[in-house]
Amino acid sequence: MKKIRHIFKKLILKKLYVKFVAQNTTLHKDIEQTFLARKCKAKKDTIQKKFEHLMVYYPEYAFLFFWRIKKKNYRFKSLFVNQDYLCKIFGSTKIAGGIHCYHxxxxxxxxxKIGENFQFRNGLTIGNKANDNSKVPTIGNNVTVGANVVIIGEITIGHNVTIGAGAVVVKNVPDNxxxxxxxxKIIRYI
Structure with missing residues (x-):
């Protein structure tokens, strides 16, 4: 059964690539960023091969891919993504290319809005203040967020920022x- 599932995945991946990935530069950036961040040792020389590798071996990438294309077919999605992930990204959130999720x-x-090359780990909460969806954060480019971080309110996180595990961010954070x-609190400038 496992082998049949794997073959079925491979067939579907070719169609997914042609329909959603081939001409989408944002997805290309996501693929490259994830491939680099995961230090994939597989020799994959094309975007299509990298995409197929990530979809088969990295369910966290598959989760982000299906969010990016806004695919709602849960049976189809369940071939690649374990339902235990329980990660929600609001449809109104605009995320530039290069997003990478470790867990x-x-x-x-x-x-x-979230800028390019956003990286995050488990337990992240980015949200509104006082249940008002107009008061949500804006996050810059090249931001890395540790595990169990909370970012709340109408604040701005600058470019080239690292947020340590367990942080609670309720005020603006400058660049670098x-x-x-x-x-x-700011630990240091980089």
Whole structure:
């Protein structure tokens, strides 16, 4: 049964690539970023081969892919993504290319905009303040977020920022810095 499932996945992947990935530069960036971040040793020289490799061996990439294409067919999606991920990314959230998720477990992402090369880990909450969806964060380019981080309110996270595990961010964060703690404070500039 496992072998049949694997063959079926491979056939579907070729169709997914042609329909959604071939001409989509944002997905190309996501693929390249994930392939690099995961330090994949597989010799894959084309975007299509990298895409197929990530979809088969990295369910966290598959989760982000299906969110990106807004595919709602859960049976189809379940071939690639384990339902245990329970990660929610609001449809109103705009995310630039290069997103990478190490562990999407128990994460909720509700932001105005997230820039390029966003990386996150499990337990992330990005959301509104006082249940008002107009008061959600804006996140810059090249932001890396550790596990169990909370980013709340109508705040801005600058470019080239690292947010340490367990941080609670409720105020603006400038460019080029590392923040950590509860409430989050600047640890140093980079």
């Amino acid at each position: 999407p477990f128990a994460s909720v992402i509700n932001a105005k 810095c590392i923040v950590a703690g509860n409430p989050a």
